[in-house]
Amino acid sequence: MSALEPVDFAYAPALESPAALPLRERYGLFVGGEWVAPADGTTLATTNPATEETLALIAHADEADVDRAVRAARRGFEKYWRKMRQSERAKYVYRIARALTERSREFALAETLETGKPIRQTRDFDVPSAGAHFFYHAGWADKLTWATNGGERARPLGVCGAIVSWNFPLLSAAWKLAPALACGNTVVLKPAESTSLSALLLADVCAEADLPPGVVNVVTGDARTGAALVEHGDVDGVSFSGSVETGKAIRRATAGTAKRLSLQLGGKSAFVVYDDAPFDQAIESVVAAAFSSGGQPAGTGCRLFVQENVLEEVVARLRARLGSLRHGDPLDKNTDVGAVRSRAQRERIAEFVRAGVEEGATLVQAAWTPPERGFWFPASMLADVQPSHGAAREEIAGPVLSVLSFRTPGEAIERVNDAPYGLAAAVWTSSGALALHTAERLRAGVVWCNAFARFDPSAPFGGFKESGFGRDGGAPGLASYLHA
Amino acid sequence: MPRVLARVDAATLEARALQLARRSIEGGAKRAAIDLAIACLDLTTLEGKDTPATVRALCARAMAPAPGAPSVAAVCLYPSLVGVAREALAGSGVRVASVATAFPSGLSPLEGRLREVREAVAAGAEEIDMVIDRGAFLTGRYDLVRDEIAAVKEACGGATLKVILEAGELGSYRAIRFACDVALDGGADFLKTATGKIGVSSTPAIALLMCEAIRERARTSGVRVGLKLAGGIRTAAAALGYLALVHETLGPDWLRPARLRFGASSLLDDLLRERATVEAGGYSNAACVASA
Numbered sequence: 001m002s003a004l005e006p007v008d009f010a011y012a013p014a015l016e017s018p019a020a021l022p023l024r025e026r027y028g029l030f031v032g033g034e035w036v037a038p039a040d041g042t043t044l045a046t047t048n049p050a051t052e053e054t055l056a057l058i059a060h061a062d063e064a065d066v067d068r069a070v071r072a073a074r075r076g077f078e079k080y081w082r083k084m085r086q087s088e089r090a091k092y093v094y095r096i097a098r099a100l101t102e103r104s105r106e107f108a109l110a111e112t113l114e115t116g117k118p119i120r121q122t123r124d125f126d127v128p129s130a131g132a133h134f135f136y137h138a139g140w141a142d143k144l145t146w147a148t149n150g151g152e153r154a155r156p157l158g159v160c161g162a163i164v165s166w167n168f169p170l171l172s173a174a175w176k177l178a179p180a181l182a183c184g185n186t187v188v189l190k191p192a193e194s195t196s197l198s199a200l201l202l203a204d205v206c207a208e209a210d211l212p213p214g215v216v217n218v219v220t221g222d223a224r225t226g227a228a229l230v231e232h233g234d235v236d237g238v239s240f241s242g243s244v245e246t247g248k249a250i251r252r253a254t255a256g257t258a259k260r261l262s263l264q265l266g267g268k269s270a271f272v273v274y275d276d277a278p279f280d281q282a283i284e285s286v287v288a289a290a291f292s293s294g295g296q297p298a299g300t301g302c303r304l305f306v307q308e309n310v311l312e313e314v315v316a317r318l319r320a321r322l323g324s325l326r327h328g329d330p331l332d333k334n335t336d337v338g339a340v341r342s343r344a345q346r347e348r349i350a351e352f353v354r355a356g357v358e359e360g361a362t363l364v365q366a367a368w369t370p371p372e373r374g375f376w377f378p379a380s381m382l383a384d385v386q387p388s389h390g391a392a393r394e395e396i397a398g399p400v401l402s403v404l405s406f407r408t409p410g411e412a413i414e415r416v417n418d419a420p421y422g423l424a425a426a427v428w429t430s431s432g433a434l435a436l437h438t439a440e441r442l443r444a445g446v447v448w449c450n451a452f453a454r455f456d457p458s459a460p461f462g463g464f465k466e467s468g469f470g471r472d473g474g475a476p477g478l479a480s481y482l483h484a
Numbered sequence: 485m486p487r488v489l490a491r492v493d494a495a496t497l498e499a500r501a502l503q504l505a506r507r508s509i510e511g512g513a514k515r516a517a518i519d520l521a522i523a524c525l526d527l528t529t530l531e532g533k534d535t536p537a538t539v540r541a542l543c544a545r546a547m548a549p550a551p552g553a554p555s556v557a558a559v560c561l562y563p564s565l566v567g568v569a570r571e572a573l574a575g576s577g578v579r580v581a582s583v584a585t586a587f588p589s590g591l592s593p594l595e596g597r598l599r600e601v602r603e604a605v606a607a608g609a610e611e612i613d614m615v616i617d618r619g620a621f622l623t624g625r626y627d628l629v630r631d632e633i634a635a636v637k638e639a640c641g642g643a644t645l646k647v648i649l650e651a652g653e654l655g656s657y658r659a660i661r662f663a664c665d666v667a668l669d670g671g672a673d674f675l676k677t678a679t680g681k682i683g684v685s686s687t688p689a690i691a692l693l694m695c696e697a698i699r700e701r702a703r704t705s706g707v708r709v710g711l712k713l714a715g716g717i718r719t720a721a722a723a724l725g726y727l728a729l730v731h732e733t734l735g736p737d738w739l740r741p742a743r744l745r746f747g748a749s750s751l752l753d754d755l756l757r758e759r760a761t762v763e764a765g766g767y768s769n770a771a772c773v774a775s776a
Binding site for chain 1 (some may be wrong): 491492493495496497500503507508509510511512513514516517520696703727728731732735736739
């Protein structure tokens with residue numbers, strides 16, 4: 001028999017073709033339904049973290065550009081969007097949803113090329129979730145009286161500034177744009193400077209959907225652009241996804257103004273694994289969240305709490321599982337762990353891990369030699385982390401899992417809650433009663449039972465404590481965009 | 485006293501299984517995978533109308549499926565045809581496998597089932613595919629199921645024992661996972677998903693669950709048991725998806741006929757079609773995404 005010996009089953013590269021995304025050499029700003037050059041002509045380069053190659057030049061919007069965009073949004077609001085019948089607005093939001101979905105392949109490529117997360121992740125999670133948000137919110141547009149408890153006539157805020165993060169650029173843009181538009185607001189969208197392509201594609205989609213001029217505007221640029229948008233006097237609401245530090249600055253900048261504010265900040269998601277959990281699935285779930293998500297909304301910097309009587313076994317299984325993760329080209333459809341966003345981010349992750357080891361954690365790292373070019377970090381597990389260690393408390397957007405233990409449900413709850421953040425958590429147990437007991441005591445915006453990162457536009461997502469306030473999704477998510 | 489059943493979470497299991505079954509196997513890897521799937525095939529005929537002539541034709545195909553293609557692992561048939569196959573396959577390296585133990589229901593007195601096994605082995609069967617008594621399992625008589633497997637194993641002598649769980653009849657993933665452990669305790673050399681005689685046979689989730697049971701047993705006891713996927717696997721794309729699933733769950737040591745089998749009658753046709761297409765360079769760049 002020819003195949004008695006084990007076969008080397010190395011998968012050949014299965015690459016998604018970047019040719020499916022025709023990129024322009026340079027991008028302007030999308031203001032008042034048109035592409036315009038930035039006032040002072042400054043551009044920034046956006047690069048592919050897997051190759052360090054420049055993808056395109058994007059415009060840097062200064063204060064004058066932001067002002068132009070806000071004025072366009074105000075005009076769009078007064079002239080078209082505010083006056084339009086709600087059922088007509090719904091049709092536009094549906095059109096965006098359809099156009100976005102039809103161009104999913106381009107969006108998945110844009111997300112993967114700029115963020116370095118695996119194409120499987122952007123294709124199967126980010127892009128479909130973004131589309132789902134537009135479809136869902138289109139349905140709300142003419143039912144807004146049911147969005148508020150009083151059932152009164154709900155009115156839009158006016159002009160909303162949406163500032164979104166680099167780890168899930170398209171989805172966080174959709175989280176803000178879809179409800180803002182459905183509620184009758186016009187929007188100035190400001191993507192992160194390193195991940196602007198999907199927002200610019202979204203501008204194309206809005207043009208394709210024949211959205212009236214000024215209803216959606218996209219300004220690209222760095223932190224100064226974002227600050228100009230936040231501080232602009234004619235902006236009625238600001239919603240932000242990003243770092244805690246910037247979130248605090250925004251809160252200070254909007255204090256004492258009438259601006260509506262919603263903040264979706266960092267997190268340090270917690271997995272609680274009890275001794276009666278379905279281990280194989282719990283581990284797959286932890287692995288997917290901590291290593292393969294490339295910075296999914298809830299997947300940044302995971303903490304895993306394992307009941308002490310099964311700690312050794314769970315760590316042994318995790319160790320084995322780390323070895324079968326597929327690292328490599330984010331465009332390869334079989335890649336599990338892609339690139340990290342930037343050189344600086346890689347350094348931050350390395351420093352985080354180094355500090356963890358110094359504090360006494362045991363590092364287990366996937367054996368993988370990264371390519372010479374590009375920014376990479378192998379999937380890593382810090383075992384024996386103590387609750388007081390930085391590795392248990394500080395946020396890190398990278399493929400690093402901190403493993404801690406607990407003895408009783410009470411101790412698990414106490415240790416999970418002992419963190420400045422409270423975004424998402426998961427409880428793994430075969431006991432429904434224990435799952436509910438734990439879930440209702442965890443201070444986290446979302447708690448999944450025997451699951452993780454299951455998102456649906458009808459389910460509100462958001463945090464406790466330093467993870468922010470305001471919700472994205474569901475009826476509670478509409479509150480950030482309505483006067484009720 | 486009934487024992488606690490295994491713990492399995494259905495949603496995560498199914499999601500992970502689908503992810504693995506959808507791996508993109510392209511280019512040279514696809515070519516190698518197709519030949520591996522052929523080499524791991526139990527070419528099967530389990531029809532009431534089987535005759536010595538149809539079995540001889542099947543054996544000829546098993547030994548030389550196509551120019552340049554490897555021979556299959558085994559031919560799988562009813563006990564009364566074992567002798568015919570034994571003679572037709574003599575010296576070829578292709579093994580003779582026989583279903584036994586009142587296939588497919590398993591519902592006849594144990595002594596008769598054991599006699600069937602002994603006679604099949606005496607007639608030249610090198611592998612026995614037995615069915616478990618699902619009725620006994622579903623009524624909580626796990627020790628009985630385990631003891632019957634052990635008795636069949638003894639009757640097998642030196643023959644390889646594949647234990648068919650008929651997963652689709654067990655009702656839940658946790659029951660299937662527990663049945664794996666019962667079969668492993670009984671001394672199975674292979675765990676096999678299904679008879680192919682009922683609607684639900686092999687799915688990626690069931691295959692993953694059985695891989696996990698086998699992996700767990702290898703980790704705790706060092707015993708490396710094989711896996712046979714049978715029933716409803718008809719396309720090369722599906723088979724390649726299962727190869728990826730086994731590869732990433734159990735590792736490369738399971739990618740050989742001694743540890744992995746596909747039980748199928750029509751799968752070979754599609755594997756050979758795909759093989760010819762790859763040889764001709766037709767799809768050489770196209771993705772082969774399993775649709776299982």
